[in-house]
Amino acid sequence: MKNLLSKSKGILLAALLVGLLSTFAFGADTLTNADCVKCHAAVVADVAAKGGAHKTSVTCQDCHVGHPPAVKNIIPACSKCHSGKPHYKLPDCLRCHNNPHTPKIIKLGNNITEECLSCHTQQIVKLRQVKSKHTSLACSFCHNVHGKIPLCTQCHKPHSADMAAADCKRCHQAHMPTAVTYAADTPNKMCASCHKKAFDLLSKTTSKHKAVTCVACHKDKHKFVPTCQNCHGTPHPAGMLAKFPKCGDCHSIAHDLNRWESGGPKGAPAAAPAKKVTHPSKKK
Numbered sequence: 340m341k342n343l344l345s346k347s348k349g350i351l352l353a354a355l356l357v358g359l360l361s362t363f364a365f366g367a368d369t370l371t372n373a374d375c376v377k378c379h380a381a382v383v384a385d386v387a388a389k390g391g392a393h394k395t396s397v398t399c400q401d402c403h404v405g406h407p408p409a410v411k412n413i414i415p416a417c418s419k420c421h422s423g424k425p426h427y428k429l430p431d432c433l434r435c436h437n438n439p440h441t442p443k444i445i446k447l448g449n450n451i452t453e454e455c456l457s458c459h460t461q462q463i464v465k466l467r468q469v470k471s472k473h474t475s476l477a478c479s480f481c482h483n484v485h486g487k488i489p490l491c492t493q494c495h496k497p498h499s500a501d502m503a504a505a506d507c508k509r510c511h512q513a514h515m516p517t518a519v520t521y522a523a524d525t526p527n528k529m530c531a532s533c534h535k536k537a538f539d540l541l542s543k544t545t546s547k548h549k550a551v552t553c554v555a556c557h558k559d560k561h562k563f564v565p566t567c568q569n570c571h572g573t574p575h576p577a578g579m580l581a582k583f584p585k586c587g588d589c590h591s592i593a594h595d596l597n598r599w600e601s602g603g604p605k606g607a608p609a610a611a612p613a614k615k616v617t618h619p620s621k622k623k
């Protein structure tokens with residue numbers, strides 16, 4: 340019974356279809372935008388829901404002029420309306436805008452780079468300027484949905500368990516990840532994941548360097564090593580420093596300066612009081 344009903348419905352519809360279309364074909368009637376829904380309900384629903392500018396700025400019939408069988412090819416070229424920008428010269432628009440009725444829903448393949456450059460120019464400059472393993476990845480390998488920013492931790496483990504995804508940006512830029520730089524507020528803990536020895540020494544030292552942060556000395560750029568004079572100038576008489584040119588000869592290393600109970604190290608000449616240094620955190 341149910342079958343029969345839907346069958347007869349089908350026949351009715353087919354008859355209506357042939358009737359209608361032949362009327363249009365013979366030009367006895369004019370097809371309007373309001374008619375399309377009768378036979379193309381799904382397309383009309385797509386446009387209504389996500390048509391974007393293809394709903395608000397154009398109608399079905401601006402794109403589809405005429406109708407088969409009277410008019411054979413009624414599929415428009417995108418270039419009919421879009422021209423004048425590099426982006427509109429890309430081949431095969433429907434590869435990404437794969438439904439013209441929902442033009443803002445964009446599907447990106449895994450290997451797209453050149454096409455992105457028709458709108459974004461900054462990122463490729465960085466990727467190519469500082470060559471890294473990211474340089475050879477396609478843009479859409481990381482940005483697989485347009486506009487989506489991936490977390491570094493989607494693909495990489497943090498250097499230590501107490502490092503969160505938001506921390507990566509302190510030291511890395513996505514498009515030049517090997518050019519490591521860091522801001523003045525980077526905590527020592529962040530360096531500790533790779534420099535445990537330095538971290539442990541400095542944490543335990545009894546000298547005033549304990550209060551100086553890693554990045555106050557190793558400023559701005561990874562692997563920069565300061566000289567003691569960067570901060571202390573020439574703290575002792577020239578004659579003494581000429582004889583003992585290395586500060587470390589007496590003071591040992593920056594991470595764990597010598598502390599002398601009284602006087603100085605054995606055999607070393609008495610040192611003149613050194614110039615006062617302002618802690619970097621107190622400078623403007």
Ligand code: HEC
Pocket residue numbers: 355356359360370371372373374375376377378379399400403406407408411412413414
């Ligand atoms: C009475 C039913 C009916 C109405 C009304 C109708 N169509 Fe169609 N349409 C069809 C059928 C059937 C086909 C398939 C024809 C063919 O392949 O020869 C078709 C095919 C199409 C195609 C595909 C053409 C191609 O080359 O693949 C487009 C586009 C189209 N219609 C747009 C419209 C638009 C726009 C409207 C409203 C202005 C509309 N149709 C109104 C029945 C209809």
Ligand code: HEC
Pocket residue numbers: 375376379382383386393394397398399400402403414415433439440
């Ligand atoms: C901005 C231009 C544009 C507008 C507006 C537009 N279409 Fe289309 N339409 C296309 C293009 C391009 C194709 C071919 C898609 C393809 O090749 O995959 C198409 C394909 C179709 C088809 C055949 C394929 C299918 O999806 O069934 C139908 C039917 C259709 N359109 C109907 C409509 C109707 C009805 C409207 C209005 C509600 C409409 N179109 C609005 C550009 C448009």
Ligand code: HEC
Pocket residue numbers: 390391392393396397401402415416417418419420421432433436439442443
């Ligand atoms: C009949 C004219 C016409 C055709 C054909 C046409 N478009 Fe459009 N399209 C427009 C207009 C008008 C706008 C709104 C103004 C603009 O962005 O240029 C628009 C906007 C768009 C947008 C932005 C949508 C939004 O909501 O902001 C995309 C994406 C787009 N078109 C892609 C395409 C693609 C892909 C094709 C081919 C499949 C195509 N268009 C064919 C007229 C057309």
Ligand code: HEC
Pocket residue numbers: 417418421426427428429430431432433434435436445451454455485486
């Ligand atoms: C590699 C994928 C890809 C291809 C191929 C592609 N587009 Fe786009 N298109 C995009 C992306 C991504 C956007 C940005 C969408 C946004 O702004 O959210 C876009 C935006 C647009 C827009 C709206 C913004 C603007 O700048 O006008 C239009 C119109 C458009 N494309 C038309 C086209 C046309 C026409 C073609 C073919 C000549 C084409 N697209 C080919 C990915 C593509």
Ligand code: HEC
Pocket residue numbers: 426447451452454455456457458459478479482485486487488
């Ligand atoms: C037609 C021009 C166009 C194309 C092609 C295009 N984009 Fe976009 N993209 C835009 C616009 C417009 C925005 C939103 C405005 C903005 O933030 O710059 C955007 C935003 C983005 C954002 C988010 C930016 C943010 O700050 O949140 C990313 C990531 C992005 N695009 C990556 C890509 C990638 C990867 C491709 C290639 C697969 C691509 N885009 C292709 C125009 C385009």
Ligand code: HEC
Pocket residue numbers: 470471472473476480481489490491492493494495507511512513516517
């Ligand atoms: C979608 C995956 C993906 C995302 C997201 C991603 N990367 Fe990568 N990254 C890779 C791949 C793949 C490599 C190459 C690995 C290899 O060959 O060993 C790589 C390599 C690297 C390298 C080594 C570069 C070199 O030349 O030695 C660094 C550093 C790096 N990524 C940092 C980051 C940072 C920081 C982020 C976030 C801003 C990030 N990555 C986001 C996939 C990703």
Ligand code: HEC
Pocket residue numbers: 452455456459461462463466473476477478479480481482488489490491508512513514
């Ligand atoms: C290894 C993964 C990866 C690759 C490859 C990649 N990006 Fe990104 N991109 C990211 C991440 C992660 C961010 C977020 C950066 C941030 O928040 O500082 C980003 C941010 C962006 C932004 C937002 C603005 C900005 O510059 O921060 C745009 C636009 C963008 N990428 C486009 C591109 C384009 C175009 C390409 C190819 C030339 C590309 N990306 C290649 C991971 C990647």
Ligand code: HEC
Pocket residue numbers: 491492495496497498502503504506507508509510511519521525529530561
């Ligand atoms: C305190 C700075 C700092 C932070 C924060 C940081 N990194 Fe790194 N990262 C580095 C340094 C420095 C290197 C380079 C080591 C070298 O030269 O071999 C590096 C190297 C890498 C590499 C290359 C492979 C490796 O392990 O040596 C990847 C991948 C990476 N970082 C991902 C991340 C991710 C993901 C995050 C966030 C969870 C992150 N980094 C946070 C400083 C940092």
Ligand code: HEC
Pocket residue numbers: 498521525529530531532533534553554557561562563564
């Ligand atoms: C992902 C691991 C990693 C992180 C995080 C990291 N480094 Fe390094 N660092 C290295 C590697 C690898 C080297 C090279 C060691 C070598 O050449 O023997 C290095 C070398 C150094 C050097 C020595 C340069 C030289 O000439 O001997 C300094 C100074 C340094 N890092 C400081 C820091 C500081 C400060 C931080 C935190 C802001 C930090 N690093 C974070 C891995 C890292």
Ligand code: HEC
Pocket residue numbers: 545546547548551555556565566567568569570571586587590591592593596616617618619
């Ligand atoms: C980034 C700047 C900076 C660098 C580089 C630096 N220091 Fe210091 N140093 C300081 C600050 C700040 C203090 C603490 C001053 C205070 O609190 O009076 C300090 C204190 C000292 C003191 C006194 C320690 C104490 O506990 O009383 C000695 C000795 C010293 N530094 C030697 C050195 C030597 C040797 C080097 C090189 C190996 C060096 N410093 C590199 C900033 C620096």
Ligand code: HEC
Pocket residue numbers: 527530531534536537538539541548551552553554555556557564565566567587591592593594
């Ligand atoms: C007061 C300045 C200062 C502070 C604070 C400081 N360093 Fe250094 N660091 C130096 C100097 C100067 C050297 C060169 C060796 C020397 O003379 O002591 C050095 C050397 C290094 C080296 C090269 C290899 C080694 O271990 O000698 C690494 C790695 C390093 N520091 C990492 C760090 C890390 C990580 C921190 C924080 C936990 C840190 N430093 C804190 C000044 C400092």
Ligand code: HEC
Pocket residue numbers: 567568571572573574575579580583584585586587588589590598599602603604607608609610612613614
């Ligand atoms: C020959 C041994 C010797 C050499 C070489 C030497 N110092 Fe000293 N320095 C001393 C002695 C001893 C003191 C006084 C220690 C004390 O009071 O605890 C001192 C004190 C200091 C102080 C002040 C500590 C405070 O409490 O105010 C600083 C800063 C300092 N030296 C930096 C340097 C720097 C930088 C160099 C290299 C340019 C250097 N010294 C070279 C032996 C030396």
